[in-house]
Amino acid sequence: MTILRKQYGATNRFYWTTRHFVWLVPLIDLVILVGLAAVLGIVARLGRRWGQEWTFRAVGGLALLPPLLAGFPGIYASAGLLLTTGIAWRLTPVLSRRPAAVRRLVRVGLPLLAAAVLALGASLASLDWLEARREWTSPLPSPGSPNVLLIVLDTVGADHLNLYGYQRPTGRTLAELARRSIWFREARAASSWTLLSHASMFTGRWPHELSAGWMSPLDGAHRTVAEYLRSRGYATAGFVGNLQYCGWDSGLARGFTTYRDHPFLRLADLRASVLVDRITTGALAIQYYAEKFTVFDGIGAAVRPFWQKFLYDQKRAEVVHHEFLEWLDHDRDPNRPFFGFLNLFDAHSPYELRPAGIHRFGARPRNQHEEDLLAQWLGEFLGAPSDRLVPPFRDRYDDCVADLDEQLGWLIDQLDRRGVLEQTWIIITSDHGESFGEHPGVFFHGRSLYRTELHVPLLIVPPVPHFSPRVVNEPVSLRDLAATIVDLASLGATSPIPGTSLARIGNGPAPAPVLSEVIPNRLSNENPSEWLRKTRWPSAALTEGDWTYIRSGKAAREELYRIREDPGERQNLASEPTLQPVLLRLGAELDRLSNGALTPDHFPP
Ligand SMILES: [Zn+2]
Incomplete structure (x- = not known):
């Protein structure tokens, strides 16, 4: 479901997690659900009559939750759980009337799912092997070619x-x-x-x-x-x-x-499982309120290092x-x-x-x-x-x-x-x-x-x-x-790579133009984050000789600094009458380099 959302959804184009998530996530979810089923199973033994159906309902509700949350990330976990529990509630009596069909479903479905997970893992491994093989078998460059290490x-x-x-x-x-x-x-x-x-x-x-x-x-x-x-x-x-x-x-x-x-298997990557992620979010909220009302002060301090490792490792x-x-x-x-x-x-x-x-x-x-x-x-x-x-x-x-x-x-x-x-x-x-x-x-x-x-x-x-x-x-x-x-x-x-080799500067070509840009998030309108909205307007800076020229924001505010005399960029010289020709020249150069792509009109509000 996560893979489908990434391919077809408009936002969140990153996974932010290990590429092994394709087989890790089902495995983690399975461990959680089996653990829960075991606990509920024990409870069910104690209250025989109602126990089995309750176990089905609880585990069924939780099992349906991850695909729902992955498919509709905007939904609250609690609302999602209510919905899936409702579905499980209605399904359980229907299914319990057909025990043979349920058993068949489990017998066929489980091996199929396990095979799918294995196949996904194996396909990752074989892709890696194919890439490596292509490298081993490609012709060698001319003898004496140096290594290059970029740090x-x-x-x-x-x-x-x-x-x-x-x-x-x-x-x-x-x-x-x-x-x-x-x-x-x-x-x-x-x-x-x-x-x-x-x-x-x-x-x-x-x-x-x-x-x-x-x-x-x-x-x-x-x-x-x-x-x-x-x-x-x-x-x-x-x-x-x-x-x-x-x-x-x-x-x-x-x-x-x-x-x-x-x-491999970094603790923080467990959050790739939507179930783990929502459980974590809930636990964090509980901890937040516990600390806010200074209940459990000591516990908060004790679990903080664990959270740090889990969330920001x-x-x-x-x-x-x-x-x-x-x-x-x-x-x-x-x-x-x-x-x-x-x-x-x-x-x-x-x-x-x-x-x-x-x-x-x-x-x-x-x-x-x-x-x-x-x-x-x-x-x-x-x-x-x-x-x-x-x-x-x-x-x-x-x-x-x-x-x-x-x-x-x-x-x-x-x-x-x-x-x-x-x-x-x-x-x-x-x-x-x-x-x-x-x-x-x-x-x-x-x-x-x-x-x-x-x-x-x-x-x-x-x-x-x-x-x-x-x-x-x-x-x-x-x-x-x-x-x-x-x-x-x-x-x-x-x-075919454009640009000028910096290793040759001073021995031939003059330095190329120096442009720096912050491009607004191309998906900003679909993303509710305040921080991303703040970066919506394009900014560009051009450094040439003694000057740095910056044009930024919705109003295309201009700034001009003399690099050597004012490296801290404290004194904006853009409104200096004698420097208008410099400002105009750098502005035109910026437009030429960026092909007009950095004017605010280019990005509708
Ligand atoms: Zn960085």
Whole structure:
């Protein structure tokens, strides 16, 4: 039912769960129902006369509930249960008059269902095997072709790294690597949130050319860099920590023969079962009221860690690193160069340091009140927190950034020990930064196009030991990473991927235009969430030479900043009479680049 809804429903185009849900969910539901039937069966034994029919009714009502809720997600669980219990109530006497027919139905139906579940599981496994086989048997690229490894430090803004002038030592590894890299001082993401930014990096297309949105995955209209490299004999493998917007159903996995996203049997994935999800929601509501009226205070505190793990379990960089190293050591074809992609999610909200991480910045110990306020802030989808809370949140974020940098250092060390660095180009960047109220009311990421969210680290680390380091001061766009990756793999000449190789900047071509966009959710009118409605109007930013020009919102408000003199974008120069020619030129350039797709008229209210 969930699969049908995804195919034909207008909203919720993501599953947000492991691709194994097709066989896991029926299994989980079966375990719940059998458990319940067992309990009711015992009760039935005690009250013989009425027991059996009551058991049928209760279990029947629950068994009918998951397909109903999956088919009609808008329905309240309690109303749904009432309806299905009603149906079971009427059906039970009819069925109990025909015990032989019921037995036959169970005898035929159960094996059929079990076979369907097995077939679904087996089809997933065989699809994986076929993909792998296609890779093993494809012709090898020319000898000496290097590996390319793309590492995305999700949510790590350049302005929070000491390499880019931040006062806290948050990025020692990056600073060290920059000494032997092509180091880009003004790299900008093509969007300020995960999926659009990655989708642009993978296809070489601007966000407005892509299908990806808050509620819609990247479709197959444009070739990805992984697809192209695989077609030219590369082994391709992705390992991601961001399970929301980098999972298998985001469209980013296309072209990767190996793609590790949801860890197998993660506790949080049990919510793929609509039954588990609705039971959880009910339990959460009960806990909320219990805590609100300060009944069970101690119990609330005791179960909170369990809920955290169940609801928001995060896939840490250390897990991603181990998956990657394991693939490197055991699963890949050593004769074939690889294109690897890692997405490390540890710096993303809720800015939770891994247990082994070190608190470096801000006051300690962290108190429960602060934790609760942070959870509330995140739960309410990130309106402005009170001024008092911003510094502790920033401390937590910086802690996570520094810890992620340390883990990156560990990974580089591991690659060095394996001799991989000698044949590998490593690109280290981020998909976007994070705002902490530097502009009034602007927090988190994905809704603005200010520098806090677009200015990202970018290093191209060459294979050791050769190479002379270089610094690129001109603004560049991560949209050109796809062309860069293809160029580093020496496949640029015949590549269908658009863009300019960033590895050649300073040695030939001038930097290409730098456009960043937040595209309104294409399904926003059908989605009731206030947060999504706020992002309905398109915004675009163009950085060129010394200038950043931003056009945003329904009224197409214009902003103009001088990058070098005013990196914090505090003084909007758009109404400066002497700068009108600059404003006009950048506005026209923006329209040309985006083909007029970013004017508010393009999106009806
Ligand atoms: Zn992200």
